Amino acid sequence: MKPRVSTLWAVIAVAVAGLNASALAGGECCERAAKEDAWCGTCKHGFFAGVSIHNKKLHDALSGKEIDRDKLECAGCKEAVKSGGACAKCRVGVIKNRAYPLAAHAVLVGERADAEKSKCEGCRKAAKEGGWCESCAVGYVGGRSFKDRATFGRAVTSHKIITEAARTKCESCAVAMLTDGACPACDVTFRDGKAERETAPPE
Ligand SMILES: [Zn+2]
Ligand SMILES: [Zn+2]
Ligand SMILES: [Zn+2]
Ligand SMILES: [Zn+2]
Structure with a gap:
């Protein structure tokens, strides 16, 4: 019995190590x-x-x-630029003069955290598991x-x-999943990350 258990653990350990390596x-x-949340051109x-992320369009x-502030016509977007908030109509959030899809914005509004160095064990655990x-x-x-529970909740959903x-x-x-857009090839529209409706197939 004992050797079997340790073999199983070895398999799990290898799988976990593999995950870390591929990340x-x-x-x-x-x-x-x-x-830097960036694209590595060397490794594509x-x-x-x-x-x-392997999909360059998604990363973009x-x-x-x-x-371009001068070309901004939507009142909601103008307000979002001023406050660093979001425009619900255009489904974008603004940070430092950049417009992001809402899901990306919800994560980016958090403060960069290096909780591994935190003295609090609860924080270290939460940072590891996303809690x-x-x-x-x-x-x-x-x-x-x-620091705000509602903001955190939105970030968790968006990260998913x-x-x-x-x-x-x-x-x-x-990309459509992120931008509340549509994929004509698959004939599907997305809203809040979910496929909302499929139009009837052409006759
Ligand atoms: Zn690389
Ligand atoms: Zn807008
Ligand atoms: Zn803590
Ligand atoms: Zn598609």
């Missing part, structure tokens, strides 16, 4: 990219809030767009910390959408 594939260049894959969408530390009243997800989009095989579905 940081490519070494230093990717480690830097992971820290990117990172966003700890999620490994997550990275947001520079806002809430009751004693410090702070939540962690995607390498960021959140981003993770799912990163796993989606169809590149244009992945």
